[in-house]
Amino acid sequence: MKSYTYGEIVQGMQEQFSVCITEEKMQQFRAVTLDTNPLHRDPDYARANGYEDKVVFGMLTTSFISTLCGVWLPGENSLIYDFHASYIEPVYVGDELTVSGRVIEKSDAFQMITVKWSIKNQNGACVAKGKVRVRVRK
Numbered sequence: 001m002k003s004y005t006y007g008e009i010v011q012g013m014q015e016q017f018s019v020c021i022t023e024e025k026m027q028q029f030r031a032v033t034l035d036t037n038p039l040h041r042d043p044d045y046a047r048a049n050g051y052e053d054k055v056v057f058g059m060l061t062t063s064f065i066s067t068l069c070g071v072w073l074p075g076e077n078s079l080i081y082d083f084h085a086s087y088i089e090p091v092y093v094g095d096e097l098t099v100s101g102r103v104i105e106k107s108d109a110f111q112m113i114t115v116k117w118s119i120k121n122q123n124g125a126c127v128a129k130g131k132v133r134v135r136v137r138k
Helices: 023-033 044-046 060-070
Strands: 014-020 080-086 096-107 112-120 126-136
Touching: 014 060, 023 060, 060 080, 060 096, 060 112, 060 126, 096 126
Parallel strands: none
Antiparallel strands: 014 096, 080 126, 096 112, 112 126
């Protein structure tokens, strides 16, 4: 776990990590959210609706932005203030995702950074992107 202070962070700083989407993660997310939409649990339903297989919950995919901020950039000193996401491509169980973020702005008055982030699959396709503003606690 990183623990950058506000002063150590510079515009352009980057971090990234990878994570594999497993069936277990899908089941755990479903148990927490109670989202039983058949698109996320029934492969036949998903295929009948134009997808390769059941689709991973979009919010599960972007939940790794919490990891990006809380573990990597800035790490333990983070407090997410706001978050924006665009979902571009579906994610499937077995996909290996690379989550990356780059600091694009600092606000000295609020000790806050803006991180532009993206999530790409094992084929290099961007599946989600956005921005998150993070307060860097003292």
